[in-house]
Amino acid sequence: MQNSFGGIDFGTSNSTVGIMRDGRPRLVPLEGDHVTLPSAVFFNFEDDRTYYGRRAIEDYTLNSEGRLLRALKSVLGSSLVHEKTRIKARSIAFTDIIGLFLKNLKRQLDTAAGGDVGRVVLGRPVYFVDGDETADRAAQSELEQAARAQGFRDIEFQFEPIAAALDYEQSVNGEELALIVDIGGGTSDFSIVRVSPQGARRPDRKSDVLANSGVHVGGTDFDRLISIANVMPALGYGTPTKDGKRNLPVSYFNDLATWQRINQLYSNRAATDLRQIRQEAAEPELVERMIDIVRHRQGHALAGRVEQAKIELTAQPLASIPLPLADDKVDIPLTQERMNAAIAPAISRIVETASATVRDAGLVPAQIETLFLTGGSTAIPQMRSAVRALFPEARVVEGDAFGSVGLGLALDAQRKFG
Numbered sequence: 001m002q003n004s005f006g007g008i009d010f011g012t013s014n015s016t017v018g019i020m021r022d023g024r025p026r027l028v029p030l031e032g033d034h035v036t037l038p039s040a041v042f043f044n045f046e047d048d049r050t051y052y053g054r055r056a057i058e059d060y061t062l063n064s065e066g067r068l069l070r071a072l073k074s075v076l077g078s079s080l081v082h083e084k085t086r087i088k089a090r091s092i093a094f095t096d097i098i099g100l101f102l103k104n105l106k107r108q109l110d111t112a113a114g115g116d117v118g119r120v121v122l123g124r125p126v127y128f129v130d131g132d133e134t135a136d137r138a139a140q141s142e143l144e145q146a147a148r149a150q151g152f153r154d155i156e157f158q159f160e161p162i163a164a165a166l167d168y169e170q171s172v173n174g175e176e177l178a179l180i181v182d183i184g185g186g187t188s189d190f191s192i193v194r195v196s197p198q199g200a201r202r203p204d205r206k207s208d209v210l211a212n213s214g215v216h217v218g219g220t221d222f223d224r225l226i227s228i229a230n231v232m233p234a235l236g237y238g239t240p241t242k243d244g245k246r247n248l249p250v251s252y253f254n255d256l257a258t259w260q261r262i263n264q265l266y267s268n269r270a271a272t273d274l275r276q277i278r279q280e281a282a283e284p285e286l287v288e289r290m291i292d293i294v295r296h297r298q299g300h301a302l303a304g305r306v307e308q309a310k311i312e313l314t315a316q317p318l319a320s321i322p323l324p325l326a327d328d329k330v331d332i333p334l335t336q337e338r339m340n341a342a343i344a345p346a347i348s349r350i351v352e353t354a355s356a357t358v359r360d361a362g363l364v365p366a367q368i369e370t371l372f373l374t375g376g377s378t379a380i381p382q383m384r385s386a387v388r389a390l391f392p393e394a395r396v397v398e399g400d401a402f403g404s405v406g407l408g409l410a411l412d413a414q415r416k417f418g
Contacts, residue, residue, distance in 0.1 A: 005119040005417035006109045007409025009160065010102065010143070012073045013185030013219055013376060014402050015039050017109050018410030020418070025167065025410035027403050028112040030105070031055070036402045039185075041101055043067045043087045052104045061301055068300045071220050071259035072098050074186050077129040077139030085263055099146040106150050118153040121413040123160045123405050125187035126214030156416050159212055160184070161191035162205075163408030164374045164399060169195040170411075177210075177363075178370040179394070181354070181387055182405065183377040186221075188350045189214035190357040192368070203415055211361035215353040219310075219377040220259050222343045227257035227306045229342035231321055231332050235293070236277070236286035248277055248287070256290070257306075262299035270294065289325060298324035309334050314379045340382045351386050358390075365391050374399035 006028075007018040014036045017028040027035035031053045042056035044066040051059055060068040067087055075081045075094050084091040109117050128139030144155050161180040168178065175196040182189045194208040202208075228237065237253040240246065252274060255261040264270065274294060278287040293302055301324040309319035313336050321332040358365055371394045377383055379401065388396060400407065 004113065004115070004117055005121075005413040006113065006117055007121045007123070007158075007163070007406060007411075007413045008102070008105055008109070008147075009123040009163070009406040009409055010073060010098075010105070011039055011123075011184055011402075011405075012071050012187070013039060015101075015105060016403055016406030017105050017112075018406040018408075018413070019109065019112050020410055020414050025170075025407040025414075027406050028108050030108050035406075037105070038070075039072060039101065040068065040070045041072070041097055042069075045088055050100060052101060057304065061304065067263070069094075069097055069263070070300065070303075071186065072101065074220065074260045076142050077132075077135040080260060081139075081142055095142055095146055098143070099149050102147050103150045106152065116151065118151065119413065119417045120147065120152045120154070121156045121158050121163075121409045121416060122147060123163055123409050124157045125184075125216075126159050126161065126189045126191075126212050127187070127216060130216045154417065156412075158409060158412045159189065159191060160187075160405045161189040161212070161214075162193065162209065163406075163412060164372065164404040165191055165193040165195060166200075166408035166411045167404045168372045168397065168399060169193075169197075169200045172197060175199075176369045177367060178372050178397075179354070179357070179368045179391065180372045181374070181378065183218060183350065183373075183375040183383060185219040185376065187214055187216050187218050188353060188375075188377075190354050192357060192361045192363065195370075210363070211357050213353055213357040213360060215349055217346045217349050218375075219307075221346050222310060222377065222380070223259070223303060223307050224254075224257045225342045225346060226310060226334070226339055227303070228253065230334055230338055231302070231306060231323075232257060234286065234323065234330060234332055235290040236281055236283060239286060240282045241280045242282050244282070248281055252277070252290070256293070256299050256302070259300070259303055262303065265294045265299060266297055289323060289328070289330070292325050292328075293323070296324075296326055310339065310380070313339050314381060336381070343380075343382065347383055347386050350383070351390065354387060354390055366393055368394045370395050370397055372397045372399055374401060374404040376401050 009016045030037040037053040040056040042051045129135040161182040165180045180191045192210040232253045278284045281287045312319040323330040
């Protein structure tokens with residue numbers, strides 16, 4: 001067997017697997033030639049098979065009957081992780097669904113390694129849960145148990161931004177003080193690390209890590225905020241009741257805008273409540289759109305269209321979000337300006353966390369020499385501008401947006417198990 005260890009970056013939106021080859025970290029192909037795998041699971045009711053990644057999303061968007069789950073990492077450390085979701089005649093716990101996804105990743109890792117891999121370094125955010133150490137420890141424990149159930153025997157963890165720093169360090173020629181900015185689907189994490197060619201060879205790097213910090217805000221939060229501000233009003237959000245005394249209840253709109261809560265809408269109770277809300281609404285035709293989307297289980301399709309519009313707006317000024325309605329055509333226009341207004345509060349929290357990381361290290365922004373950017377959400381122009389404005393004198397280095405953490409975890413696995 002070439003390697004008996006590897007690294008897994010189980011992400012909120014995308015996942016990667018890293019392995020050492022010829023002394024260098026490499027990412028394992030996970031779906032055809034793709035080295036990234038969308039963190040999605042689809043239980044296809046038509047053929048009774050389970051699909052992952054792009055195939056899972058494709059089957060769902062082609063209206064195959066089944067159940068799609070995404071953003072599973074976000075349930076770790078929350079009350080949702082102990083709940084079960086209905087899969088035909090079965091009820092499956094979210095921890096078991098996470099286990100199925102990890103099992104698929106392990107299968108690819110075993111194939112790349114040439115045999116059973118029992119030792120792994122798992123990436124983790126600096127904080128799974130903000131401001132709750134007990135829940136944060138529980139989240140790591142839940143992920144460890146899920147991985148152990150799939151056959152991993154020796155499990156270590158590494159902060160995702162530290163893993164990204166280890167990847168970046170392979171390319172440096174001298175010592176640098178780097179701020180690693182890892183803005184992913186579920187969390188935004190920061191580490192200040194002293195990197196150098198000499199440091200890359202040292203087994204103990206504790207003295208080179210000056211500060212770690214993170215906040216549970218990422219790309220899926222941007223999606224939620226964009227959806228609430230721009231899409232949900234077209235479904236009745238923020239509109240009044242017939243008597244004009246109050247606005248319609250917001251909870252179901254929030255559920256529809258939140259990846260990991262969409263499945264909560266597919267219940268008899270939710271259907272009954274939505275019909276009652278329609279009767280009370282001053283604009284019942286808007287709530288009828290909401291009912292249409294929920295009745296045909298198009299919530300994830302809508303969330304996917306919001307996400308796609310967000311991605312399109314990283315390179316163009318205007319995008320469109322078509323509502324997945326059965327018998328009507330409604331397109332929601334979205335501009336960069338409207339997107340920026342929606343996500344501004346989340347970006348402010350991320351920027352505040354970056355500033356706090358520098359203070360925690362006992363530094364001032366001018367001492368940061370390099371900004372190493374990784375994570376898919378660093379592609380959002382407003383996000384990049386806000387972080388760069390904090391450190392105008394720093395050199396900006398672009399990491400592999402989706403692969404740096406996985407590569408760094410492979411290096412860390414070499415350090416710990418090799």
